[in-house]
Amino acid sequence: MTQPVQYLALAGLLFAVGAIGALVRRSSVVILMSIELMLNAVNLTFVTFARMQGSLDGQVLAFFVIVVAAAEAVVGLAIIVAIFRRVRSALADDVRTLKW
Numbered sequence: 001m002t003q004p005v006q007y008l009a010l011a012g013l014l015f016a017v018g019a020i021g022a023l024v025r026r027s028s029v030v031i032l033m034s035i036e037l038m039l040n041a042v043n044l045t046f047v048t049f050a051r052m053q054g055s056l057d058g059q060v061l062a063f064f065v066i067v068v069a070a071a072e073a074v075v076g077l078a079i080i081v082a083i084f085r086r087v088r089s090a091l092a093d094d095v096r097t098l099k100w
Contacts, residue, residue: 014040015038019034022038032077040069
């Protein structure tokens with residue numbers, strides 16, 4: 001059986017990879033994917049602590065984070081599509097040059 005420390009180390013690694021991806025990449029789609037990776041790392045942490053405590057609170061919180069992540073993905077992709085239609089680029093640097 002794996003130890004909770006291993007799950008927490010994996011969650012920390014996933015969060016670090018997501019944070020680096022969000023800070024370093026220029027593509028808006030990759031930035032959204034990195035944010036999703038960070039949210040999944042938080043879900044893994046919630047579920048790990050819930051299992052350690054023997055309660056369902058972590059699973060409930062993880063469910064709400066999944067709902068928020070789905071809404072974030074929908075709204076984020078809609079914004080990216082709208083920007084792409086106007087500028088013909090999905091790079092995050094091009095968003096600063098928009099003058100609506």
